[in-house]
Amino acid sequence: MRVIEPLYAEILRRNQGETEFHQAVREVLETLDPVLERRPELVDARIVERTCEPERQLIFRVPWSDDSGDIHVNRGFRVEFSSALGPYKGGLRFHPSVNLGIVKFLGFEQIFKNALTGLPIGGGKGGADFDPKGRSDAEIMRFCQSFMTELHRHLGEYTDVPAGDIGVGGREIGYMFGQYKRITNRYESGVLTGKGLGWGGAQARTEATGYGCVLFTAEMLRTRGESLDGQRVAVSGSGNVAIYAIEKAQQLGATVVTCSDSSGYVVDEKGIDLALLKEVKEVRRGRISEYAELRGSHVKFVPGTGLWNVPCDVALPCATQNELHETDALALVRNGVKAVAEGANMPTTPEAVRVFQEAGVAFGPGKAANAGGVATSALEMQQNASRDSWTFAHTEERLAEIMRHIHDSCYTTAERYGTPGNYVVGANIAGFELVADAMLAQGLI
Template identity: 90%
Template sequence: MATTPRPHTQDDTGTRVIEPLYAEILRRNLGETEFHQAVREVLETLGPVLAKRPELVDARIVERVCEPERQLIFRVPWSDDAGGIHVNRGFRVEFNSSLGPYKGGLRFHPSVNLGIVKFLGFEQIFKNALTGMPIGGGKGGSDFDPKGRSDAEVMRFCQSFMTELHRHLGEYTDVPAGDIGVGGREIGYLFGQYKRITNRYESGVLTGKGVGWGGAQARTEATGYGCVLFTAEMLRSRGQDLDGRRVVVSGSGNVAIYATEKAQQLGATVVSCSDSGGYVVDEKGIDLDLLKEIKENGRGRVEEYARRRGRDARFVAGGGLWEVPCEVALPCATQNELTSDDAVTLVRNGVQAVAEGANMPATPEAVRVFQEAGVAFAPGKAANAGGVATSALEMQQNASRDSWSFAHTEERLAEIMRHIHDSCHDTAERYGSPGNYVVGANIAGFELVAEAMLAQGLI
């Protein structure tokens, strides 16, 4: 069982409600450490809300939010190109539908288990609420690893996965998207199987589709772009901007690439990125065209970037990315990648803003280091909400049989990210924690969900 300490709040009402609830969550969800961490991070901030709103305590809203409405686990058998049979495990956690149909990505990665899917789904509830769009929270995936598999093998896996999952989906029920290991190729195979089984061209049942068959312009870029736009708003509230800033981005997948692109568009110099093999440092700034060619077209490694870039770049095997001095850090890889030691190093090297492009990439201890040092810190549920917001815009276009331009979609994305920033900023001030975007994001998202749950009765 996890030994994660109980959360503490300064408010007696919050402590009285939250501490026993958290103990019960630990008891009922044994071994799900990522889920425990995500729940703790939200519960720690809710004391002032519960003291001010006793009706939420009476209706046991917090307990109900922490318990998924439905948890699906299923077998996914498939055959490889040599005829060998494999069996993976599939998941879909439909967490909360008070604001709309369940919405959240599918992750295909060997690390996927129920605890990780629940942590992602729990975060998704509040992230989706913050967008202002009518979408609930959910998440799913499988411990299947697409790395090194042929297109035919990935197709057979996706078809098997969707054969089971399709009965739980629908544009008004549950709308998955992509996540780690699930890009345009996988979404295409999943959508094709859904269409084949249901005999319906239900465009709104999956997002992240190709632009030519129901997808949205700017969806590929949205999470990374949104993270940087939020960072820019956060700096603007302090009388600063991104122009001329030195930036370090972790990861080199979709989110990292487009965070790099938007940061460069706003005048910053992104000097580093990474993958599981190590990281590169390019003092002249990451050559985005080369990085896209290697990672998006060739599915290569960042070590190849350094080799092809020549003397301008160097590759460092293993970890240590956060030792690279920067003014802005954008962790865009995976959960718990940025530790307290990393945070201390970043602060010592002069970091001024940190925004989570990935889901929960900074450990709780790292977040405390940033906050105590006065670093502007944006949690993932706010900073990376641009992806799911644009997915909701894709659903809107599908429902109206319409297609928007890239410029129009990006404009809407920028409006949404400004709204999320202002909501988090103003809520933090309203509850006596000015500048604390963790408090602001958690409470703003929770209040929206809680109001809907109260209105809809005991369900």
């Protein structure tokens, strides 16, 4: 860590108060010493320093009026982190917790996640501290139009291509795309991904992050001579990623017994009823307790935290950052967990990751395990560029190929650097080397 420690100290000094960004950077930097020892040209070119500094950080005002005519002012963000491999690519998050540090952490992770896909996309992220919950469609439309009025000047299919994230789904993407089209007078369908199927969207994009997480998990288990068939799975969250992780796990023969939201979690020993969960969360936009009420007396709803005390073979944290702590990891290990894969971005704290690694649990970090969403977004861009549209089966097949490629790249890189089975090291180094080589080739920019 002789190169890394002074660099990290400088990052802390220059980015004060951005704790999530500090955590994400530290998690990558502490794995890079072996690369820098083998490749001194990366040190001489200050590749690490340049990778940790965004190419561009945008902060802007988003004024809008609610249905009563009252005026609100939110703050919008877009961090265009790295274009070494392609146009900036990453989602937009609408949530009250959004601040510059969170957007930078997400954008930094996105650099390496996007690199691992093997597709020509750079890394970026954005969003606003706007809470869409409880807002009418008209209010959300006005907010999205105001947000895009400012952001549009920084976007383009060869420049920066946002997508959805927490709080930003097909409805929000539609409103933003419409405003972009109106302002620019161009039908540039490749400028946003996550669009509706009738106007440039890709089949399987909705399912891709959850499906990809489970496919990555299946590959980890395969290296140990196992499969998901017959495994007991715990999933956190009940949003898009969690729902489709549950769906794919069930398709592969697993029994998923948990899901959650901010109010608590449910334990369904018969296996989550996916149709009912979709009804509650996607149609009614209700709380997870409603699932328990409708499902029957055998389902237990538990308010608050504690989901990871439920015994399982496989754990898939799919809710939000830093949701799985050291005590949770210890409980999972005690109960015999075999594999953990991050469906959300950085949901596992560093202390919890160490617990899993020391116990020999297969651990898939988010930049590898949840890359299926952005990979399918890149496939959507490909279809838009060629004025084409693929079937669900073809897109899912391409997703499965990409997830296998990501797994194998992480696995072989970890072996090459003397840490077999360590997917954190494998993912960080494999992604970093791809970006670093491109930066070296492109000169001091």
